[in-house]
Amino acid sequence: MATKTLDDLFYETLKDIYYAERKIVKALPKMARGARDEKLKAAFEKHKEETEGHVERLNQVFEIIGKRARAKTCPAIDGIIEEGEDILDEFKGTPALDAGLLAAAQAVEHYEISRYGTLRAWAKQLGLxxxxxxxxxTLAEETKTDEALTGLAEAALNSAAQRAA
Structure with a gap:
């Protein structure tokens, strides 16, 4: 078996987040359509545009390392997105829907923040x-999005989820 290096790990993780970002681009319009709160809808739409930019940046990173942009199935993001779809189905028409969708979106953000933080540290180590x-x-944008979602949750959506429809 060939020895695996940090270069290999970086590439494999890059493929993972590339898959995740592409899945997120497809999931966000569905979340936006399902959201009841206009600010949450707008946040999902804005994040879709940002995520398209993240995919472009990842393409540039693949170019930098001289590798073809490839996706590697990421069961973690598949599971997080599936949870969001479950919330859409199970809480449709209820006051808790938007709080649930926002929580699912933050799970996505936290996954992305984790991946980008790791990739950044490895890229530094590799001299890239x-x-x-x-x-x-991208990490800065993901962190800003997470903070905006937290603000939206605390300002309105969590308390709205407590009220009867």
Whole structure:
């Protein structure tokens, strides 16, 4: 068996997040359509646009390392997205729907933040300065989105979920 290095791990994790981002782009419109709160709908739509940019940045990172952009199935993101779809089905028409969708979106954000933080650290270790800046830009956007979702939850959606429809 060939020895695996940090280069290999970086590439495998890059393929994982590439798959995840592409799945997220497809899931966000469905979440936006299901959301009742206009601010939450707008947040999902904005994040879809940002996520398309994240895919483009990942394509650039693949170019930097001289590898073809490929996706590797990510069971973690598949599960998180499935949970969001379950919330859409189980809480449709209820006051708790938006709080549940927001929580599912934050689970996605936290997964992405974890992956991008790791990839950034490895890119630094590997001396991939151009990749570091691309990964940092995405990490900053993911963190900002998570903070915005938290603000939306605390300002309105969590308390609205307590009220009767």
């Amino acid at each position: 300065k151009d990749a570091v800046s691309l990964l940092e830009a």
